[in-house]
Amino acid sequence: MDNRKTASKAMRKAAGMAALAAAMALSACGSNGGNEGGSANGAAPSPSGSATAAPEASAPPAELAKVTQVTNWFAQPEHGGQYAALAKDFYKEAGLDMTIQSGGPGISSTQIVASGKAEFGMGQADEILLARQNGIPLVAIAATFQKNPQGIMYHKGKYKDVSELNGHKVYVGSGVAFWEYLKRAYKLDGVEEMKYTGSLANFVDDPDSATQMYVTSEPYTMEQQGVAVDSFLNYDLGYKQYGNVLYTTEDYLKKHPDRVKAYVEASVKGWNYYRDNAEEINLVMQKSNPDLKLEAMAFGTKALEPLVYGGDAETNGVGYMSKDIWEGLQRQLVEIGLLTEAEPIDGVFTNEFLPSP
Incomplete structure (x- = not known):
């Protein structure tokens, strides 16, 4: 790593003949060719005059690079790999002194990373493209979800096609990119849009309604309340974007490619x-988010498995990103007017730092 310091070796001085002391000093200087954390042994005279092994002073531990990553919500299975890397010292072994900062309501990971208060962030693929248009030069460096877990949840058996939502209430965030795409692609001009607040009470009370959701969490909540549900996954509806994308800034990537x-x-x-x-690892995450039950985590873990480890990840490994997927998403955002132009996609993401599958 570029920030690691090469440890210097202190030469030991032995009592005795000047010639032997000089020889020891030369041996100590040349025995360690910059090996971090290594130690070299030289022969030192014992009080009786016989040679014995006398180890050099231990090198100080390499300095870790302090870095922070901001997730997109409170600790949950969707962040499992990040917390596993922290708990099992994978970041430390890679030379990083890692802090995971939880996201949450009103927390913008893109702004935090752009300001330099964190080196790495987590968000949706469309957020990366929209941020770049707004002058925040983020670069996607891995996609932990091959398929984004976002979708539309409805009461079981109510709808067979997403176009049937016309004439009914749909609870969704204002201006959400995937919803703007779905409205255009499926001509959902007759939907009664309702503000999504995070509460599912109104959805439960209205069997004809639908709501945005994550397949890894809300269906479990409904299951616990005895409400049977089905869902459409946005990815399967044509809005193909990666989920929980890891990213950094162009500047940080250029200055610290080894840390990236x-x-x-x-x-x-x-x-x-x-x-x-x-x-x-779920037990580890629960310490950071004690309100999330282990049973809910177990549900999320099972639901995310095909989304994280399936698709291109089966052959190319976790984190892989396809140029076709990025270009398709970018084109969709231009078509619905959220992007003004399609910039060269090669500057938006890179697989350069992924390990070989």
Whole structure:
């Protein structure tokens, strides 16, 4: 890493003949060719005059680079790989002193990363494109979800096609990019749009309504309340974007490519660990988010498995991103008027720092 310091070796002086002392000093200087954390041994005379092994002073530990990543919500299975990398010291082993800062209501990870208060962030693919248009030069460096878990939830058996939502209430955030696409693609001009507040009470009370959701969480909430639901996944409806994309700024990537590589590789290692050790890491995350029950985490873990480890990740590994997917999403955002132009997509994302599958 560019920030690691090469440890200097202190030469030991031995009592005795001047010639032997000089020889020891030369040996100590040349025995460690800059190996971090290593130690070299030189022969030092014992009080009786016989030679014994006398180890040099231990090198100080390499300095870790302090970095922060901001997630897009409170700790939950959607962040499992990041917390696994932290809990199992994968970041530390890669030379990073990592802090995970939870997102939440009113917290903009893009603004925090752009301001330099955090080096890495997590968000949706469309957020990266929209941020760049607004003068925030973010670069996607890994996509932890091959398929975004966002979708539309409705009461079980009510709808077979998303176009049937016309004439009914849909609880959705104002100006949400995926909803603007769905309205245009499926001619949802007859939908009664209702403000999404995070509460599902109104949805439960109206069997004809629908609401935005994450397939990894809201269906579990409904299951606990005895409400049977189905859902449309936005990705399957044509709005193909990556979810929980890891990103940094162009400037940070240019100045610290080694740290970016270390971060990406440790994160991917964390996601691979989480796949087989979710229960262990869920306990870790619950300490950061005690309001989330382990049963809900178990549901989320199962729901996210095909979204994280399926698709292109099966052959190219966790985090892989396709140029076709990025270009398709960019084109859709231009068509619905959220992007004014399509910039060269090669500057938007990179697979350069991903480990070999």
